[in-house]
Amino acid sequence: MAKKTDIKKPIAKKAAKPQVDAAGKGELKPDLAEVRTQIDGIDRRIQELIAERAQWAHQVGKAKGKLAAAVDYYRPEREAQVLRKVVDRNDGPLSDEVLVRLFREVMSACLAQQEPLKIGYLGPEGTFSQQAVHKHFGHSAHGLPLASIEEVFQEVAAGNADFGVVPVENSGQGTIQVTLDLFLTSPLKICGEVELRVHQHLLSRSGRIEDIERIYAHPQAFAQTGGWLRTHLPKAEKVPVSSNAEGARRARNADDSAAIAGESAAHVYGLKKIAGPIEDRSDNTTRFLVLGRESFPSSGHDRTSLLVFIRDRPGALYGVLEPLARRGISMNRIESRPAHGHLWQYAFFIDVAGHRDESPLKDALDEIADKGDEVRVLGSYPVAIL
Amino acid sequence: MAKKTDIKKPIAKKAAKPQVDAAGKGELKPDLAEVRTQIDGIDRRIQELIAERAQWAHQVGKAKGKLAAAVDYYRPEREAQVLRKVVDRNDGPLSDEVLVRLFREVMSACLAQQEPLKIGYLGPEGTFSQQAVHKHFGHSAHGLPLASIEEVFQEVAAGNADFGVVPVENSGQGTIQVTLDLFLTSPLKICGEVELRVHQHLLSRSGRIEDIERIYAHPQAFAQTGGWLRTHLPKAEKVPVSSNAEGARRARNADDSAAIAGESAAHVYGLKKIAGPIEDRSDNTTRFLVLGRESFPSSGHDRTSLLVFIRDRPGALYGVLEPLARRGISMNRIESRPAHGHLWQYAFFIDVAGHRDESPLKDALDEIADKGDEVRVLGSYPVAIL
Numbered sequence: 173m174a175k176k177t178d179i180k181k182p183i184a185k186k187a188a189k190p191q192v193d194a195a196g197k198g199e200l201k202p203d204l205a206e207v208r209t210q211i212d213g214i215d216r217r218i219q220e221l222i223a224e225r226a227q228w229a230h231q232v233g234k235a236k237g238k239l240a241a242a243v244d245y246y247r248p249e250r251e252a253q254v255l256r257k258v259v260d261r262n263d264g265p266l267s268d269e270v271l272v273r274l275f276r277e278v279m280s281a282c283l284a285q286q287e288p289l290k291i292g293y294l295g296p297e298g299t300f301s302q303q304a305v306h307k308h309f310g311h312s313a314h315g316l317p318l319a320s321i322e323e324v325f326q327e328v329a330a331g332n333a334d335f336g337v338v339p340v341e342n343s344g345q346g347t348i349q350v351t352l353d354l355f356l357t358s359p360l361k362i363c364g365e366v367e368l369r370v371h372q373h374l375l376s377r378s379g380r381i382e383d384i385e386r387i388y389a390h391p392q393a394f395a396q397t398g399g400w401l402r403t404h405l406p407k408a409e410k411v412p413v414s415s416n417a418e419g420a421r422r423a424r425n426a427d428d429s430a431a432i433a434g435e436s437a438a439h440v441y442g443l444k445k446i447a448g449p450i451e452d453r454s455d456n457t458t459r460f461l462v463l464g465r466e467s468f469p470s471s472g473h474d475r476t477s478l479l480v481f482i483r484d485r486p487g488a489l490y491g492v493l494e495p496l497a498r499r500g501i502s503m504n505r506i507e508s509r510p511a512h513g514h515l516w517q518y519a520f521f522i523d524v525a526g527h528r529d530e531s532p533l534k535d536a537l538d539e540i541a542d543k544g545d546e547v548r549v550l551g552s553y554p555v556a557i558l
Numbered sequence: 559m560a561k562k563t564d565i566k567k568p569i570a571k572k573a574a575k576p577q578v579d580a581a582g583k584g585e586l587k588p589d590l591a592e593v594r595t596q597i598d599g600i601d602r603r604i605q606e607l608i609a610e611r612a613q614w615a616h617q618v619g620k621a622k623g624k625l626a627a628a629v630d631y632y633r634p635e636r637e638a639q640v641l642r643k644v645v646d647r648n649d650g651p652l653s654d655e656v657l658v659r660l661f662r663e664v665m666s667a668c669l670a671q672q673e674p675l676k677i678g679y680l681g682p683e684g685t686f687s688q689q690a691v692h693k694h695f696g697h698s699a700h701g702l703p704l705a706s707i708e709e710v711f712q713e714v715a716a717g718n719a720d721f722g723v724v725p726v727e728n729s730g731q732g733t734i735q736v737t738l739d740l741f742l743t744s745p746l747k748i749c750g751e752v753e754l755r756v757h758q759h760l761l762s763r764s765g766r767i768e769d770i771e772r773i774y775a776h777p778q779a780f781a782q783t784g785g786w787l788r789t790h791l792p793k794a795e796k797v798p799v800s801s802n803a804e805g806a807r808r809a810r811n812a813d814d815s816a817a818i819a820g821e822s823a824a825h826v827y828g829l830k831k832i833a834g835p836i837e838d839r840s841d842n843t844t845r846f847l848v849l850g851r852e853s854f855p856s857s858g859h860d861r862t863s864l865l866v867f868i869r870d871r872p873g874a875l876y877g878v879l880e881p882l883a884r885r886g887i888s889m890n891r892i893e894s895r896p897a898h899g900h901l902w903q904y905a906f907f908i909d910v911a912g913h914r915d916e917s918p919l920k921d922a923l924d925e926i927a928d929k930g931d932e933v934r935v936l937g938s939y940p941v942a943i944l
Binding site for chain 1: 609636828
């Protein structure tokens with residue numbers, strides 16, 4: 173889960189010392205014109221370095237043998253390494269989160285010099301999925317809003333999108349089953365994960381909780397706020413709608429109705445905030461997977477998603493888990509699903525630490541394969557960075 | 559109007575020379591590991607410079623006398639100057655547009671160290687207005703989606719938002735009257751402008767133009783594509799809806815219907831593209847104004863919006879325009895509106911080149927005031943940068 177970063181880190185020691193008036197008067201209040209001159213000099217140097225970086229990135233594209241499109245030399249494991257270095261050497265004053273975003277944008281711009289990445293996601297625009305696309309690929313990538321999670325899989329498989337971003341899990345409410353089920357039949361690989369914090373608010377026209385007899389929200393939003401609603405509005409009727417935006421639209425038209433909606437939508441449709449955040453877990457995070465057509469090498473800090481098909485349940489599952497446990501490979505998540513139309517009866521989705529090409533996970537996977545269990549590696553990918 | 563920039567600018571001369579293999583082997587194809595080492599070194603230097611910049615920006619905040627919120631030391635004229643320098647010294651390979659975006663993000667991050675700017679805009683999220691907010695203020699500012707343009711004015715005036723972003727003009731279709739009319743009674747100042755290119759596409763379920771008997775779109779989208787529709791679909795019924803997204807939703811449910819929708823929404827709701835871009839003017843741009851509570855000094859390349867109240871029309875208007883024309887002050891735009899409930903009969907919105915505090919505009923405004931005509935300066939602000 174994304175860790176909250178502290179903005180007030182200690183001031184960097186290596187950088188220049190703007191604390192003292194650069195004009196040498198020894199005052200603590202710097203002269204505004206002098207500060208601006210300093211900043212102009214810094215900007216000029218930043219710009220030279222960004223240009224130089226873009227030229228090197230361009231060379232990487234050429235090294236691939238032709239005037240490559242971004243998809244030909246996009247390397248998720250390399251991006252993860254670059255961003256981890258950014259976090260490691262951050263001495264402030266900017267937060268890790270802000271710096272990671274800036275460097276994602278720099279990489280995104282360098283990568284998009286020939287032809288930008290096309291990223292399919294569950295539309296429409298303005299959804300959390302679009303935010304996840306921008307967070308992971310930066311704004312120089314081209315987002316392609318699609319009508320369903322299934323269509324995201326299809327468009328990536330067909331090559332109409334280079335990558336796809338699909339929601340897979342909410343920390344409070346659990347798995348998005350449709351996404352997992354699509355992996356049962358899809359040949360796509362997981363090549364990244366993105367985590368987004370989500371806050372829910374209760375909104376209504378009047379802003380008075382005593383008026384509320386009905387609440388509109390997407391079923392997931394109800395699931396995320398169930399505890400709060402039971403305590404504060406136990407008698408209100410809960411009406412599931414297709415999206416929280418749709419719920420807010422409806423709440424606008426009635427005095428006795430409220431809607432549950434996302435953080436920055438608090439003011440949408442002229443509704444007032446009754447309470448928020450109201451999600452039951454304060455670390456309410458949605459996790460997205462990045463879908464691609466190929467596998468990528470290790471970034472040094474990876475996770476691997478496995479799909480295991482099991483015929484007779486108890487013993488076979490143990491046969492898969494034991495080689496992992498014996499090697500001390502930690503498991504983040506296991507989830508069983510009926511394997512529709514498959515020879516085996518159950519499918520297990522298992523997330524483990526490590527990369528498929530590296531020990532100890534590689535050895536464990538070899539051992540499981542030797543036993544004859546069917547294990548598909550859905551992908552090895554860098555653990556989400558902030 | 560935003561000028562289209564060319565991505566393939568000549569390679570910078572000042573920067574290092576990644577064209578030659580840095581390992582000295584004289585090959586044109588660089589070694590990937592070597593390129594990555596170079597890029598890592600560049601990233602480290604960029605990061606040091608960004609940290610240094612953030613510390614200087616922090617000093618600007620302290621120079622204002624306290625631990626200031628972003629709104630206390632946000633200077634639009636200074637940001638415009640910084641971005642113009644970025645464009646002036648750009649030798650490629652990245653486009654001006656991409657570099658301006660990167661530097662806006664750097665400034666946005668440096669400014670948001672204490673408390674980010676709160677920017678009201680016409681919601682919901684995912685609209686062009688939100689894009690305009692991000693384009694102008696960067697992603698470290700906090701966007702506040704509001705239910706109407708009127709509410710944006712109200713929330714800025716009440717101090718609940720630091721600034722507001724409202725659409726005012728579309729290059730093809732003309733003025734958004736409600737925005738102009740709100741200036742008749744609002745005390746707010748214009749302190750910036752943002753320009754966004756907008757492309758429209760014709761979408762339907764089948765993607766076949768011969769099936770289409772009905773088109774859904776927002777009235778503005780119809781206005782922007784009238785010429786194309788008259789030529790290609792003269793007999794189709796045009797059904798105005800509240801938003802293009804709503805139109806796309808409806809077109810999804812019928813074989814004989816199409817929708818007009820924005821560029822990156824081409825794939826929303828599983829519709830296929832029949833044709834696009836279909837706007838009549840290829841430089842189809844929406845212009846937004848930035849609203850604030852105070853005036854800012856000159857950036858060196860500014861525009862001033864005037865509101866002139868006129869009692870008896872012909873002579874009085876000439877009295878206002880003549881002092882401008884005589885001084886060679888160019889006028890970008892003039893638009894008359896009935897001045898509801900005002901002593902005078904007509905209001906004219908006039909955009910002119912220059913800043914209110916600088917000659918020759920200052921002299922012209924003084925002369926007009928001496929004549930007794932009522933001229934309100936709505937704001938002097940930097941001309942949009944890309």
